[in-house]
Every structure is written in C-alpha cells, then in structure tokens.
Amino acid sequence: MEEGLQIITYGDVSRAKGLKGLSLEDARAEGLRLRIVYSFQDAVRIALRDKNVMNIFFAVGFDTTAPSTAYILEKGLPDNLLIYSCYRYVPPSVGYLLLSDDILFDGIINPGHSSTVTGMKPYKKYFDYKPIPMVFSGFEPIDILISIYQVLKQLRDRSPRMYNEYTRSVTWEGNVKAMKTLFKVFNLDEGLWRGLGIIDDSAFEVRDKFREYDARFQYGLEKPSRSYSMPKGCRCADIIKGKATPTECPLYLKACSLENPIGPCMVSVEGTCRIWAEHKIIGEIYGG
Amino acid sequence: MVGKSDVERIKVMHGAGGTMMQKLIKEHILKYLSGSNAEVPLEYLDDSSVFNGIILKSDSYTVKPLFFPGGDIGRLAVAGSVNDILMVGGEPKALALGLIIEEGFRIDMLDRILRSISETSKEANVNVITGDTKVVEKGSIDQLMLNMSGIGLRHKFLDRNLDVVKQYYGDRVYRWILDRNIMPGDKIIINGYIGDHAIALLSVREGLGFQIDVVSDAMPLNRVVNEALRVGGVVAMKDPTRGGLSNLLNEWVDKGGYGIEIYEESIPIRDTVKNACEYLGLDPLMLGNEGKVVMAVxxxxxxxxxxxxxxQPGGENATIIGEVTDKHKYVVMRTVIGGYRVVPPPIGDPVPRIC
Known part of the structure; x- marks a missing residue:
C-alpha cells in the first residue's frame, strides 16, 4: 500500500517554524507531500482518496479544535490515516502562571473560545490557590475593554472573582459533550510550551485504546519535550510571566528582531516581543 | 527526501504577493532584468510599464477553481490585465491571450471561458488581437492556465488629471500615475467592499465549501477610472489584488517614502465577508480583490x-478610508475603539488561523 508519507495539517501550522528553523511549507519545497485542511474531517476525506500513501494528521491546537478530532477518531479511521497529537489543554497553562510564586501580574483574562469548550470549572482550583481577578473574555474590542474594566473594578473593590464577561458563549460547565469525547480519546500528559517549558497534564495524548491510530506509537517516536531548551539569553519565559518587558531582554531588537526572530515571543505573530516591535512606532508617534 | 535545505527552492509563498514575493523579485528578477531605458521601467515595480508612450502589461492566471461565483478565469484575466493598464493612467487598447491547456480538458469548458473573455473584453472596450495555444501532457498542469498581456495608450483624461494635480503640487512633475507619487495630505479612496473575491473563491474551494451570499467582484474598472481622471487630482492608483489592501498600502509607503493612516470603521467590508473572515481566521485587509481600485487623491x-x-457601476460604495501622512513611514490603522495599530504587509497567502 505505502508509497510514502503525506502530512496533513492546518494552514497556520504549515507555516510555523520548528526548532531547527524550518516549516512544513519549507519541507514541501524540498519534496514533502503536504496537504492543508480546515478540519480533521477533510483529512479523513483525503485519506480515503489518497489510498496509496500513509497519511499523518499533524494535530496542533487547543481545546477548541481537539474535540472535533476526538469525535471522528472515536469512530475509527481509515487504515492509511494516523494522528500525531500536539494538542494542548489550556487550563494548566494558566494554572502554571498562577501557581508560580513569582508572578507580577494583578489579574488574568482567560480565552473565550477555549473556555467555551472547557468551561470555567477547571480554573477554579487555580483561582482558589491564588485569588486574583479572573475574567473570561470574548475577543471583540468591546469584550476586552469590559474585561479590563472588570479586572480593575475587582482590584479596587478588593473582591477578586471568577467573572464571565463572555456569557454569550462561556458557561461554568462548558461543552460537556465535547469534553467527554475529548477525554475518552485522549489522556493528559506533560507537554512542552515554547517559552514556558514543561507543564504537567497539559498535552492531549492518544489513549492506549486508540493507539492503532497514534503515529507516535506506530512509528515508535519519542516525545521531544525534554530535550528542548530556550535560545541563549532569551527572556521569553519572564516576559510571558510579566516579570520582564521586551526591552529588558538583551536580545530584543538586537540579535532578535522582526526579520530574524530568535525567541518564541518574537517568532509568533501574537508574541509579546513581536507586538512591541511592530507597534513601537505607535508609542513614538501617537503617544500610546 | 526531506532534510538538507542548502539549495534554495521556490515556495508557494514566493508567488503570493507578499514580502516573500517582493524579495524574490528584487533579489533575483531585477538583478538580471532591470536597467532598460523605458520611461516607466521594470524596476519601478508598478502595475504596468511604459515604453515610448505605450503601456505594456503581462499577467498570468492560475486560479482554482476555474469557475467561481461571480466569474471565471477568463473574466479574471481580462479584468486583471485591463485594470493594471488603467492603474498607471493608460487606456487599454489590445490584448494578447496565451492558453496553456492540459490534455483531456473539456472543450465545452474552454468555450465557456472563451465566451467569458469575449464578453468581458467588450465591457472593457478592448479586443484580443493575438495569442498562442499550447497543450501539455496530462498532469503537467492542473486543467488550464492563461496569460493575458496587453497594451494601452495614454488615457484621454490623463493630462487633464495631471493638470489638476499640478495646481496643488506645482513643483512636482508627474507624467504617469505611479505608486511613488503619493504626497502627505492625499486622501485614500477605495471604490467599494473588500474581500468579496477571495471569500467567494474560498467558498467553493475543495474541502471548504460553505454557503455564502457573496460573489467575486472581478470587473474591468474602465468607467470608474475614466470618471476619476475626468475630475482630476488622482496622484496614485493601484488595484488591491493578491495581498489585498495591506500589501497595496505598504507598497505605497515603501515606494513613496511617506506613511499612511487608515480608519478601520470606514473600510467597506460586507457583514457576510467579515463573518466569514472571523470563522475562517482570516484578515480581510489581506484578501485579494479583482474589481477594486485604491486611489491617492x-x-x-x-x-x-x-x-x-x-x-459609476462598481463605484457605488466608494469611500475615503484614510490619508497619506509625513508623521511616519508605516501603514497605521486607527481602530474602531480609537487605538492605533501597525498594518504589516502580508508575508504570503493569508493562512487561516485555526490551531
């Protein structure tokens, strides 16, 4: 059957640079068979059509995208389709920030779409450990403004709470059905987060019961997490924790720039350093 | 198979109208092919070039699928090449069509596309007067590719337009309408909704297929441009095709040496397109258009x-979306909540944010 491998993944994943500075798109130019899809369902469709290759779905994402993959996987996959799960569970990453003793931020705004699936409940233990304002927010500008207002108000009143700003989508329990399917197919394991390091119980691994679909098991691949180290001098971890600003990093706009990003905070379009660098001009000209 | 990458290779992004393509053009194509004595030479990287008073343009079309809501590859080819001639102040006069067809392609499909080329040419008041037909073995290309080249002559209202410009910028002499002409204070005008073409195409893309009430805006812009030049005061003109509005404005900043400020709330985007962008994780400013023109006036x-x-038809929803400024050399957008953000040029094709 096998005439080689074909990687199937999401568009934004195909462009993300790996640890060696290469993306899947780069690899495609070198001969990799790469297919871009919008959902795991499309990957199944491709596997059913491209029967003569082994298809690997490179699954990157969070609680938002993982359930639909789990739902399909639970029902069984074509013989020539495996999944390489890099899915991450968001609550432990927020927990990681709150549980570390050296944080310098005063409140936290939680992601609305992820929380729509997980619900607010998984965050309770972290809030109980460190009760600071915690707002679940939507993504529209007005949502963010209201959420900042809410954090400030709670700080002023000295009454930190778990507050749901995004009531049109987020509930306390979340999407119970999605979560159930998610944990039926995956179990949690330690996961690597660029810039933060290893976080316990933050990675979705395919359960043994479904290991016939697990590329990592089928090909005997190690998880790469332990071998990862941050670029020398990079202060991304501190920046993410609010302990340092980008300008306090020795690499910022020197070795590490928009054109030649080194740290994850500069590599990612949503990274703090990238945003600072891109918008530097705003502060200078518009007094932001 | 995969691994060593000591050899540089062409990637899809190199052809997507963003910074990757700019780099390829500057570091490779211009390296060998620049240096002509054309009045508007290759190295201006404008929509068309000018030699001896004749405006020359070449463009190839590889759109997938060949037929989409609101148009097809034939309409796109005529509109695309005609518009590029119009953008520098030319009046399109004649087209040359290159057909590259995959073995096995259905002739009735070819007929449909040729009919569309004929109809769109009439709309643009221009004819295909020469061409070439090649058939390649099955699998060499995907169905059909077109090249549409064209020539134009100085637009009948160009000098009138430039006379009006001269009343205000007397010390600057313009012969053509070029990206580099922008001046602080110029207002930025767009003739209608952005993103329609890209979203209409995505809606029929394999593997996506969603129902949406949006059709491609592909159209020749002769009438819109005619009227603008008749009134006068147009300094620069460009169509926001690949790379969309963000690429266009960044190119102007790059070539003109001034900054541009745009106002988010005044950029015309249909609600359906806006919603589709949110759902698909796309930035509407980076989506391609085929019947839009941005003018600095x-x-x-x-x-x-x-x-x-x-x-004019195609201009009903025109609006002012910003202005050129000498405060900085960036494209800066004033957001709906009154903040400012830098609008970077796209790197390549917009990729949906999913993960």
Missing part, C-alpha cells in the same frame, strides 16, 4: 473624485 479634490466614482 489630492486632498482638495477628494470629495469631487469620490462623487464621480460613485456615479
């Missing part, structure tokens, strides 16, 4: 030009 003439454009 002398401040004092902007309202008159706007009024003239609005009277």
């Amino acid at each position: 002398v401040d004092e003439m902007a309202e008159d030009v706007l009024k003239a454009i609005r009277s």
Whole structure:
C-alpha cells in the first residue's frame, strides 16, 4: 500500500517554524507531500482518496479544535490515516502562571473560545490557590475593554472573582459533550510550551485504546519535550510571566528582531516581543 | 527526501504577493532584468510599464477553481490585465491571450471561458488581437492556465488629471500615475467592499465549501477610472489584488517614502465577508480583490473624485478610508475603539488561523 508519507495539517501550522528553523511549507519545497485542511474531517476525506500513501494528521491546537478530532477518531479511521497529537489543554497553562510564586501580574483574562469548550470549572482550583481577578473574555474590542474594566473594578473593590464577561458563549460547565469525547480519546500528559517549558497534564495524548491510530506509537517516536531548551539569553519565559518587558531582554531588537526572530515571543505573530516591535512606532508617534 | 535545505527552492509563498514575493523579485528578477531605458521601467515595480508612450502589461492566471461565483478565469484575466493598464493612467487598447491547456480538458469548458473573455473584453472596450495555444501532457498542469498581456495608450483624461494635480503640487512633475507619487495630505479612496473575491473563491474551494451570499467582484474598472481622471487630482492608483489592501498600502509607503493612516470603521467590508473572515481566521485587509481600485487623491479634490466614482457601476460604495501622512513611514490603522495599530504587509497567502 505505502508509497510514502503525506502530512496533513492546518494552514497556520504549515507555516510555523520548528526548532531547527524550518516549516512544513519549507519541507514541501524540498519534496514533502503536504496537504492543508480546515478540519480533521477533510483529512479523513483525503485519506480515503489518497489510498496509496500513509497519511499523518499533524494535530496542533487547543481545546477548541481537539474535540472535533476526538469525535471522528472515536469512530475509527481509515487504515492509511494516523494522528500525531500536539494538542494542548489550556487550563494548566494558566494554572502554571498562577501557581508560580513569582508572578507580577494583578489579574488574568482567560480565552473565550477555549473556555467555551472547557468551561470555567477547571480554573477554579487555580483561582482558589491564588485569588486574583479572573475574567473570561470574548475577543471583540468591546469584550476586552469590559474585561479590563472588570479586572480593575475587582482590584479596587478588593473582591477578586471568577467573572464571565463572555456569557454569550462561556458557561461554568462548558461543552460537556465535547469534553467527554475529548477525554475518552485522549489522556493528559506533560507537554512542552515554547517559552514556558514543561507543564504537567497539559498535552492531549492518544489513549492506549486508540493507539492503532497514534503515529507516535506506530512509528515508535519519542516525545521531544525534554530535550528542548530556550535560545541563549532569551527572556521569553519572564516576559510571558510579566516579570520582564521586551526591552529588558538583551536580545530584543538586537540579535532578535522582526526579520530574524530568535525567541518564541518574537517568532509568533501574537508574541509579546513581536507586538512591541511592530507597534513601537505607535508609542513614538501617537503617544500610546 | 526531506532534510538538507542548502539549495534554495521556490515556495508557494514566493508567488503570493507578499514580502516573500517582493524579495524574490528584487533579489533575483531585477538583478538580471532591470536597467532598460523605458520611461516607466521594470524596476519601478508598478502595475504596468511604459515604453515610448505605450503601456505594456503581462499577467498570468492560475486560479482554482476555474469557475467561481461571480466569474471565471477568463473574466479574471481580462479584468486583471485591463485594470493594471488603467492603474498607471493608460487606456487599454489590445490584448494578447496565451492558453496553456492540459490534455483531456473539456472543450465545452474552454468555450465557456472563451465566451467569458469575449464578453468581458467588450465591457472593457478592448479586443484580443493575438495569442498562442499550447497543450501539455496530462498532469503537467492542473486543467488550464492563461496569460493575458496587453497594451494601452495614454488615457484621454490623463493630462487633464495631471493638470489638476499640478495646481496643488506645482513643483512636482508627474507624467504617469505611479505608486511613488503619493504626497502627505492625499486622501485614500477605495471604490467599494473588500474581500468579496477571495471569500467567494474560498467558498467553493475543495474541502471548504460553505454557503455564502457573496460573489467575486472581478470587473474591468474602465468607467470608474475614466470618471476619476475626468475630475482630476488622482496622484496614485493601484488595484488591491493578491495581498489585498495591506500589501497595496505598504507598497505605497515603501515606494513613496511617506506613511499612511487608515480608519478601520470606514473600510467597506460586507457583514457576510467579515463573518466569514472571523470563522475562517482570516484578515480581510489581506484578501485579494479583482474589481477594486485604491486611489491617492489630492486632498482638495477628494470629495469631487469620490462623487464621480460613485456615479459609476462598481463605484457605488466608494469611500475615503484614510490619508497619506509625513508623521511616519508605516501603514497605521486607527481602530474602531480609537487605538492605533501597525498594518504589516502580508508575508504570503493569508493562512487561516485555526490551531
């Protein structure tokens, strides 16, 4: 059957640079068979059509995208389709920030779409450990403004709470059905987060019961997490924790720039350093 | 198979109209092919070039699928090449069509596309007067590719337009309408909704297929441009195709040496397109259009030009979306909540944010 491998993944994943500075798109130019899809369902469709290759779905994402993959996987996959799960569970990453003793931020705004699936409940233990304002927010500008207002108000009143700003989508329990399917197919394991390091119980691994679909098991691949180290001098971890600003990093706009990003905070379009660098001009000209 | 990458290779992004393509053009194509004595030479990287008073343009079309809501590859080819001639102040006069067809392609499909080319040419008041047909073995290309080249002559209203510009910028002499002409104070006008073409195409892309009430805006812009030039005051013109509005404005900043400020709330985007962008994780500013023109117009003439454009089909929803500034050399957007953000040029094709 096998005439080689074909990687199937999401568009934004195909462009993300790996640890060696290469993306899947780069690899495609070198001969990799790469297919871009919008959902795991499309990957199944491709596997059913491209029967003569082994298809690997490179699954990157969070609680938002993982359930639909789990739902399909639970029902069984074509013989020539495996999944390489890099899915991450968001609550432990927020927990990681709150549980570390050296944080310098005063409140936290939680992601609305992820929380729509997980619900607010998984965050309770972290809030109980460190009760600071915690707002679940939507993504529209007005949502963010209201959420900042809410954090400030709670700080002023000295009454930190778990507050749901995004009531049109987020509930306390979340999407119970999605979560159930998610944990039926995956179990949690330690996961690597660029810039933060290893976080316990933050990675979705395919359960043994479904290991016939697990590329990592089928090909005997190690998880790469332990071998990862941050670029020398990079202060991304501190920046993410609010302990340092980008300008306090020795690499910022020197070795590490928009054109030649080194740290994850500069590599990612949503990274703090990238945003600072891109918008530097705003502060200078518009007094932001 | 995969691994060593000591050899540099072409990637899809190199052809996507973003910074990767700019780099390829500057570091490779211009390295070997620049240095002509054309009045508007290759190295200006404008929409068309000018030699001896003749405007020359070549463009190839590889759109997938060949037929989409609101158009097809034939309509796209005529509109695309005609518009690029119009953008520098030319009046399209004749087209040359190159057909590259995959073995096995259905002739009735070819007929449909040729009919579309004929109809769109009439709309643009131009004819295909020469061409070439090649058939390649099955699998060499995907169905059909077109090249549409064209020539134009100095637009009948170009000098009138430039006379009006001269009244305000007397010390600067313009012969053509070029990206590099932008001046602080110029108002930025667009003739209608952005993103329609890209979203209409995505809606019929394999593997996506969603129902949406949006059709491609592909159309030749002769009438909109005619009216604008008749009124006068147009300094620069460009169609926001690949790379969309963000690429266009960044190119102007790059070539003109001034900054541009745009106002988020005034950029015309249909609600359906906006929703589709949110759902698909795309930035509407980076989506390609095929029937849009962005103009930089002398401040004092902007309202008159706007009024003239609005009277024409394809210009009904024209509006002022920003202005050129000497405060900085960036594209900066004032957001709906009153903040400012830098609008970077796209790197390559917009990729949906999913993960």
